[in-house]
Amino acid sequence: xxxxxxxxWIVLNETRYPENIGAAARACCNMGITRLAVVCPRRLDRSRxxxxxxxxxxxxxxxxxLFGDLKEALSDFNFVVGTTARTxxxxxxxxxxxxxxxxxxxxxxxNKVALLFGSENSGLTNKxxxxxxxxxxxxTAGFSSINLAQSVMILCYEMFCARxxxxxxxxxxxxxxxxxxxxxxxxxxxxxxxxxNPQHPSYWLNMTRRFLGRYHLKSKEVRLIxxxxxxxxxxxxxAKQEGF
Amino acid sequence: xxxxxxxxWIVLNETRYPENIGAAARACCNMGITRLAVVCPRRLDRSRxxxxxxxxxxxxxxxxxLFGDLKEALSDFNFVVGTTARTxxxxxxxxxxxxxxxxxxxxxxxNKVALLFGSENSGLTNKxxxxxxxxxxxxTAGFSSINLAQSVMILCYEMFCARxxxxxxxxxxxxxxxxxxxxxxxxxxxxxxxxxNPQHPSYWLNMTRRFLGRYHLKSKEVRLIxxxxxxxxxxxxxAKQEGF
Numbered sequence: 001x002x003x004x005x006x007x008x009w010i011v012l013n014e015t016r017y018p019e020n021i022g023a024a025a026r027a028c029c030n031m032g033i034t035r036l037a038v039v040c041p042r043r044l045d046r047s048r049x050x051x052x053x054x055x056x057x058x059x060x061x062x063x064x065x066l067f068g069d070l071k072e073a074l075s076d077f078n079f080v081v082g083t084t085a086r087t088x089x090x091x092x093x094x095x096x097x098x099x100x101x102x103x104x105x106x107x108x109x110x111n112k113v114a115l116l117f118g119s120e121n122s123g124l125t126n127k128x129x130x131x132x133x134x135x136x137x138x139x140t141a142g143f144s145s146i147n148l149a150q151s152v153m154i155l156c157y158e159m160f161c162a163r164x165x166x167x168x169x170x171x172x173x174x175x176x177x178x179x180x181x182x183x184x185x186x187x188x189x190x191x192x193x194x195x196x197n198p199q200h201p202s203y204w205l206n207m208t209r210r211f212l213g214r215y216h217l218k219s220k221e222v223r224l225i226x227x228x229x230x231x232x233x234x235x236x237x238x239a240k241q242e243g244f
Numbered sequence: 245x246x247x248x249x250x251x252x253w254i255v256l257n258e259t260r261y262p263e264n265i266g267a268a269a270r271a272c273c274n275m276g277i278t279r280l281a282v283v284c285p286r287r288l289d290r291s292r293x294x295x296x297x298x299x300x301x302x303x304x305x306x307x308x309x310l311f312g313d314l315k316e317a318l319s320d321f322n323f324v325v326g327t328t329a330r331t332x333x334x335x336x337x338x339x340x341x342x343x344x345x346x347x348x349x350x351x352x353x354x355n356k357v358a359l360l361f362g363s364e365n366s367g368l369t370n371k372x373x374x375x376x377x378x379x380x381x382x383x384t385a386g387f388s389s390i391n392l393a394q395s396v397m398i399l400c401y402e403m404f405c406a407r408x409x410x411x412x413x414x415x416x417x418x419x420x421x422x423x424x425x426x427x428x429x430x431x432x433x434x435x436x437x438x439x440x441n442p443q444h445p446s447y448w449l450n451m452t453r454r455f456l457g458r459y460h461l462k463s464k465e466v467r468l469i470x471x472x473x474x475x476x477x478x479x480x481x482x483a484k485q486e487g488f
Contacts, residue, residue, distance in 0.1 A: 005385075027394060032385025056387045098405070141249075141276025141404060143300045150271060150397045153390075157398055160385060161342070 009035040014119040018045040022052025023149030029057035031156035037065040078111035078173035082132035085144040101162035253279040258363040262289040266296025267393030273301035275400035281309040322355035322417035326376035329388040345406035
């Protein structure tokens with residue numbers, strides 16, 4: 001079985017150099033990935049992009065999606081993978097590119113997957129990584145700053161070479177939009193039950209993100225959690241009204 | 245056991261764009277390969293090379309070797325791998341990058357290995373591939389023309405990730421210089437014994453290259469073959485003198 005590359009998107013956030021967008025498009029094309037999205041690029045010079053993309057990858061550039069906001073760009077993805085050179089203290093499972101390809105292969109059969117890359121100079125921030133379900137770090141010999149389009153190439157190459165070990169595909173997962181709605185709801189509920197540390201107002205929410213982020217939640221499960229939040233909020237509201 | 249990357253050289257033949265030399269140097273640096281050689285580059289603009297190499301890889305550019313002839317550049321290598329997008333009728337074993345890394349890993353423990361890349365527009369010609377002991381082709385989804393520095397990155401990445409399965413390293417192999425001397429000697433011997441097809445003067449030599457090219461000849465074996473050639477030539481010369 002081959003990996004369904006039609007569900008794999010390369011998402012470039014705040015890219016500085018149009019050449020890197022073009023070179024990324026060419027790398028995608030080499031490896032059979034056709035979906036490219038750019039979010040808040042610093043410059044979007046089409047001629048400089050197309051020059052590096054070469055004629056063969058121009059269709060990827062033509063069909064490339066442009067967003068003004070990362071959360072909006074990722075909202076209908078079911079699985080978001082953040083690329084970072086900073087190893088260490090992440091709340092999420094960190095993979096090498098080969099291991100990632102094996103993890104993503106069954107998920108991508110039925111789910112929309114984003115491979116997210118940060119800007120050339122600063123990469124992805126912790127805030128960006130909060131929107132991800134997994135992290136990938138390309139191993140290096142020490143000098144860990146890899147050219148953006150070359151990072152794209154390594155991940156595309158590993159996705160193209162991946163052969164899922166089982167035919168079993170993962171079920172449809174919740175989208176980022178659904179997940180963020182759930183966290184919003186949880187946050188409201190935490191506030192209502194007094195789980196707010198004045199020193200760290202988002203302490204409980206961050207802990208919950210860390211905990212739930214490890215699982216690949218399905219839409220059904222997200223609805224279950226939101227149902228619980230709604231019920232708690234409703235009960236509290238009634239109790240307060242009765243108390244008056 | 246890690247692969248001995250100190251014996252791995254990236255050799256770029258007839259590169260057109262200085263930026264690609266710089267980007268290749270950066271990729272090498274990311275993956276712990278420090279040896280770079282360029283042969284007949286069309287332009288050798290140091291500032292354009294260094295800009296793409298970044299400061300961290302500048303030592304690789306400073307120590308880069310420059311050659312005016314490919315045969316000279318390769319003369320003291322024991323194992324030369326040619327990179328080509330053209331799959332098919334090669335006389336040599338063709339590997340994917342991962343398989344190549346596994347093959348090269350034990351060889352590189354005691355032998356000097358060149359990963360050879362052709363120019364951006366035409367790649368390596370058959371004449372260049374004749375100097376190689378193995379061929380590597382990066383798998384693609386159809387559009388097989390990969391940016392030069394990205395090809396370098398994929399091979400460097402696979403070399404860096406390779407873990408030889410056995411600790412056994414291959415013995416010291418003959419250098420290209422020794423091999424070419426042997427073929428020269430064989431050619432002379434073929435001429436002397438009348439193995440020259442007037443339509444295809446190099447027919448027998450090409451057949452022998454194809455045959456011996458499959459093996460990793462050691463210096464000792466090359467000397468053995470040359471000794472045989474010498475003896476045949478000497479015997480023929482004596483027989484002719486006696487005949488007069």
